[in-house]
Amino acid sequence: xxxxxxxxxxxxxxxxxxxxxxxxxxxxxxxxxxxxxxxxxxxxxxxxxxxxxxxxxxxxxxxxxxxxxxxxxxxxxxxxxxxxxxxxxxxxxxxxxxxxxxxxxxxxxxxxxxxxxxxxxxxxxxxxxxxxxxxxxxxxxxxxxxxxxxxxxxxxxxxxxxxxxxxxxxxxxxxxxxxxxxxxxxxxxxxxxxxxxxxxxxxxxxxxxxxxxxxxxxxxxxxxxxxxxxxxxxxxxxxxxxxxxxxxxxxxxxxxxxxxxxxxxxxxxxx
Numbered sequence: 001x002x003x004x005x006x007x008x009x010x011x012x013x014x015x016x017x018x019x020x021x022x023x024x025x026x027x028x029x030x031x032x033x034x035x036x037x038x039x040x041x042x043x044x045x046x047x048x049x050x051x052x053x054x055x056x057x058x059x060x061x062x063x064x065x066x067x068x069x070x071x072x073x074x075x076x077x078x079x080x081x082x083x084x085x086x087x088x089x090x091x092x093x094x095x096x097x098x099x100x101x102x103x104x105x106x107x108x109x110x111x112x113x114x115x116x117x118x119x120x121x122x123x124x125x126x127x128x129x130x131x132x133x134x135x136x137x138x139x140x141x142x143x144x145x146x147x148x149x150x151x152x153x154x155x156x157x158x159x160x161x162x163x164x165x166x167x168x169x170x171x172x173x174x175x176x177x178x179x180x181x182x183x184x185x186x187x188x189x190x191x192x193x194x195x196x197x198x199x200x201x202x203x204x205x206x207x208x209x210x211x212x213x214x215x216x217x218x219x220x221x222x223x224x225x226x227x228x229x230x231x232x233x234x235x236x237x238x239x240x241x242x243x244x245x246x247x248x249x250x251x252x253x254x255x256x257x258x259x260x261x262x263x264x265x266x267x268x269x270x271x
Contacts, residue, residue, distance in 0.1 A: 001236045002063025003028035004221075006070045007055045009040035011156060011252075012191030013070030014259040016099060019214035020068075020221055021241065028236045032059060034271060035247035039152060040073040041121030048123065052078035053086060054271045056096055065234035068221065069098045072189050072213075073121050076100060076129035095231055102220035103187055103213050104133035107141065110209050114141045115182040119172060119200075120189030122147045130189060144183060146176040148190075155192045158258055166199060173203040185209045195258070244269040 004027050006017045017031055032055055034040075040048050052074040059067045069075050075098030082096050107116060118130045125145040134143050150168040154160045177183060186208060188194060194212040201210065225232040241264075245252040249266035256264060 001234050002065060003030040003240070003242070004235050005029075005056075005059035005062070005064035005067035006031045007034075007052070007059060007067060007074070008032075008069075008071040008191065009034050009051070009074060010038040010152075010192075011035070011255055011259050012152070012193075013068075014256060015191050015194050015212075016068070016070040016214045016217050017241075018260055019218040023215075023218040023222055024225075025239055026237045028238045029241045030059065030062060030064065030244065031241070032244045032269065033246070033252060035245050035252060037246065037271075039121070040071065040077075041123045041149070041152065043073075043123065045077045045127075048074055048077040049081050051271070053082055056082055057086075057090065058269070058271060060090060060094055065094050066231055067094075067096045068217070069096060070191055070217070072099055072129075072191065073123040074098075076124045076127035093230075095228075097221070097224065099191065099213050099217050100129050100133055100189075102217045103189075103211065104130065104137055105220070106216055107134060107185065107187065107211070108138040110211070111141060111185040113182045113184040114138075115180055116141060116143055116185040116187065117176045117180065117183040118143060118145045118187045118189045119148050119151075119176065119193065120145065120187075121152065122149055124189050130187065142180065144176060144180040145189075146172055146179070148172040148193075151196060152190065152192050155195050155258065156255060158255075160195050160199070165196070166202075169196060169199045170203045173200060177204075183208070185211065187211045188213065243267065246271055
């Protein structure tokens with residue numbers, strides 16, 4: 001038995017972890033941020049797969065039976081390969097889940113025009129993972145992607161509330177609507193982006209629905225554990241949370257406050 005593992009290239013996955021902890025506080029959690037090698041967005045598929053594979057294996061070695069890849073780029077570029085190629089070799093009883101599928105599953109009930117937008121990192125947009133997942137479930141929905149390469153740096157440098165951030169938020173939102181004016185639902189396809197919610201809201205029509213992934217991933221995880229008691233029984237329930245980073249722990253702790261607004265104990269971990 002062991003904790004539920006969460007992995008992200010940096011800090012964004014903390015927004016997902018917080019929603020899961022709020023919904024299911026009874027479980028033990030362990031969060032691993034590969035901050036030393038972030039960002040993953042511009043990296044190749046091969047490198048993202050290699051890095052994500054190393055992190056997931058490390059969490060398994062620490063006792064996790066279930067790992068959530070709480071990073072859209074890693075979910076897009078690495079998750080399927082790990083599920084299909086690595087898990088059968090490592091331990092077929094363990095599971096790795098991502099954040100794209102739970103988001104795709106709920107989109108059909110939210111859009112009326114059947115035109116949705118996805119704002120994400122360059123890597124996630126290029127992978128077309130959202131297009132593929134949504135097409136499987138809702139072939140009538142048209143998906144338009146917009147890469148927003150400046151948003152993560154603004155957030156991680158705590159500049160996301162500045163007036164300068166408005167320029168880049170408006171720039172990418174305008175570009176998205178130039179591609180498809182009929183969009184009525186926008187997926188925040190990066191776990192950092194909920195911090196920009198208020199600014200994004202300013203530059204989209206009032207009728208537009210903006211989807212932050214955390215609450216949907218949390219509900220999906222809760223449902224998954226209910227449907228898979230053999231996995232749920234392997235998850236310890238002590239209400240604890242442990243934080244690991246491949247970077248400097250003090251730096252992680254200071255930056256994490258932007259995302260979770262609390263002081264945490266952080267340990268260094270080498271991949």
